[in-house]
Amino acid sequence: MPIKSPPPQHQESQPGEEHEMTPPPEFEPRHPGSGKLKGKVVLISGGDSGIGRAVSLAMAREGAQIAFIYLEEDEDAADTLELLRKEGAEGLALKGDVGSDLFCQEAVEETLNRFHRLDILVNNAAEQHMRDSFDELTEDELDRIFRTNVYGYFFLTKAALPHLEKRAAIINTTSITAYKGHPMLIDYSATRGAVLTLTRSLSARLVDRGIRVNGVAPGPIWTPLIPASFDEKKTSKHGESSPMGRVGQPNEVAPAYVFLASDDASYMTGQVLHPNGGTIVNG
DSSP, rough: HHHHHSEEEEEEEESSOOOSSSSSOOOOOOSSSOOOOTTEEEEEEETTTTHHHHHHHHHHHHOOOOEEEEEEOOOHHHOOOOHHHHHTTEEEEEOTTTTTHHHHHHHHHHHHHSSSSOOOOEOOOOOOOOOOGGGOHHHHHHHHHHIIIHHHHHHHHHGGGGGGGTTTTEEEEETTHHHOOOOOHHHHHHHHHHHHHHHHHHHHHHHGOEHHHHEEEESSSSSTTTOOOOOHHHHHTTTTTTTSSBOOOHHHHHHHHHHHHHHGGGTOOOOOEOOOOOOOOOO
């Protein structure tokens, strides 16, 4: 049962550890699979926890094999591999930084070495840092967040594209902040806006190849990034301002990715879905 808001808590490092969260996010798929992604191979960045873990499991339940990238959260990655095994899927955990072009190339190569194909790319890894003052933002910090949140999407897509064939799908995680902005997350919001434009531009570039490119713009979701980004008080109120009055769960977001990855979305490209608790945004 979804919670209205989590209890106060905070984590010191990003992107956060799922096993330290109270209560744990809801990541288990809600329904039996129907083979929508049978035989497909998925590569997802940030797939060890949060929305990424829920997407990994949801796609596995639909028959896909899953390779996922994580930064340094070894316990979360091991847990996700075990959860994938329970879904009957073969999983591959790839440890590294998507801000490195070389690592992204290596991640795609390792995926192909294990599974011999690549059908679905999910660009999902991100970081965010709340700042009380715009003046606090340094050049190094700005470079870092764009390297993770934007460059990483470019690097991984560039590495994957030579191996994607007709009917492949790319799904990019953006955010409600790309549409509404956020006074304490200005740099993060700017990266999510860049991902939105990347999604629309890349969809036009690849439509003749039969590769669909779409996005998902979640609202307030209970993921490790939240206690790793905000103080205890703000974390405890996460999601209360949404029209539904509560925080969302990762398994309420994951079906949007499954839909966009499957043939159910065969007539959709350049679009963004909005699991955000009822906030109406433009486009």
